[in-house]
Amino acid sequence: MHLPSKDIIVLAVGQALTTTVVSMLTTVSSLSGSYLSPSPSLNTLPVTATVIGTLLMIYPASWLMGILGRKGGFMFKAGVGILGGIICCIALLLNHFYVLVLGALLLGIFSAFGQYYRFAAIDAAKNSKEHASAISVVMGAGVIGGIAGPFLSSHFSELFSPVPYAGSFVAIITVCVCLALSQLFLSSDLGRTVSPTPDAIKTSDHKHKLLSSNFIQISIICTIAFAVMTLTMNAAPLSLHKSCFALTTASIVLQVHFIMMYLPSFFNPSLVKIIGLKGLITIGVLSSALGCLLTLLPNQTLEIYMIELGLSGIGWNFMFNGGTLLLTKTYSPAMKTKAQGLNSLFVYTGNIVASFSAGALMYLSGWQLVNLICIPLLGISIFILWITRVSNIT
Missing domain, CATH: 1.20.1250.20 (MFS general substrate transporter like domains)
Known part of the structure; x- marks a missing residue:
């Protein structure tokens, strides 16, 4: 069995880090919303904002990566994640609920790009016979995020005590920075749309x-x-x-x-x-x-x-x-x-x-x-x- 290519390894790292962020968001979004919410009826508004952000970006993300390639798309995604995490952290430290909602919306945009690692894995495969093995390596890396996300969220939540959950967003920012650095190693043309020939x-x-x-x-x-x-x-x-x-x-x-x-x-x-x-x-x-x-x-x-x-x-x-x-x-x-x-x-x-x-x-x-x-x-x-x-x- 041959070793995975560089691009497949980088994509696997990206999938692991993305899943880590998403699993952290699953844990901390509703809790931070209930902490800042001016009314119990608004507790889930940050979670809803994340869902809306993902829905708004889920199709444009494919178009964007067609222009920028997988590298550019995933770098853009990491940048949005960093910005969203910073805004959420500031919102908690300054006690501004609707600023938290804005940050959650940006993190939803970040999450939309996670759907495309499976397709990027196919792009990185040398031929159709390697499609299954490429997806297996990239998608399999998600198991790391499923374990790391809840761990990081719980261990960083009291970092800025007595303000709960702000530390969890610092962890999200840190993971997004690592994500940006890792995706720098992707091939620039991977996944970029090529103008079709007449045939x-x-x-x-x-x-x-x-x-x-x-x-x-x-x-x-x-x-x-x-x-x-x-x-x-x-x-x-x-x-x-x-x-x-x-x-x-x-x-x-x-x-x-x-x-x-x-x-x-x-x-x-x-x-x-x-x-x-x-x-x-x-x-x-x-x-x-x-x-x-x-x-x-x-x-x-x-x-x-x-x-x-x-x-x-x-x-x-x-x-x-x-x-x-x-x-x-x-x-x-x-x-x-x-x-x-x-x-x-x-x-x-x-x-x-x-x-x-x-x-x-x-x-x-x-x-x-x-x-x-x-x-x-x-x-x-x-x-x-x-x-x-x-x-x-x-």
Whole structure:
């Protein structure tokens, strides 16, 4: 087995650092909002601002990287993250809630670029046979962030005591600086859009048809993968609290989930060689479905929760990474920027819907219903997968 290229290693570092920031934001955004909020009804406004920032930037990020390349795009992202972290830190130190909201919006713009490391990994692969191994290395590095993020957030939160959480944003700034420095080593032309030749334009006309059929079908699979994962991940802390588990215990369950979201990436290339991409996605669907069905057990112990969230993470990994690899077969290089931007927009929109639905569903009917609703969604994804006419291998 040959060693990954320099660009793939740099992208893996970028993915690890990005996941670290995102996991820190998950922990500290709502807490800092509740600390500064002038009204309880505004507690989640910083989190909402982050979501809006990501939604506004998720498609333009693809266009920007088409012009600047992956290096320029990820450097821009790191700069926005540094600025957002500084503004949030100042807001907490000076007790200005709406300044915090502005910083959270910028950190949402930062987060939008995280969707594109999977596509950058494909750009960095030498040929189509190395796509799976490139994604496995880059996406697998996210496991570091899943562990480092909560650790840094908790250990830096009281750095500027008695002002809570300001230190966590200092940690975010520091990680973003490291991110900027690491992405300096990317090749300048990686991912940059090249003007199409006449032959490429003819090919693009054919691929455009696929963009309206196979592309949409595979994008639906990626969207369902993210939505199902988000539903279970966001509902789990509420269910654990309702079951009288301590916050520290809930954190352990979520850490297991984060680890299993990224760790299986390292095994994806070997699995794809044996069972193909459709087989990988199918195992992901079955894994997620099994995790959902386990919630029907009457005695939801800590161990059961860990298995359920672990299976949810594995399911997301196989479905999302497999879907990303299949997606590359549905568009031409000339349409890369548009296709990747639309796919990321679809995925994040599904993520938002699932995120906001989780709390309401938990309030109305509980943990079991949240998971049972995922079953028909997974059924739709498996049906779409096997009617889609895209090559089964990479």
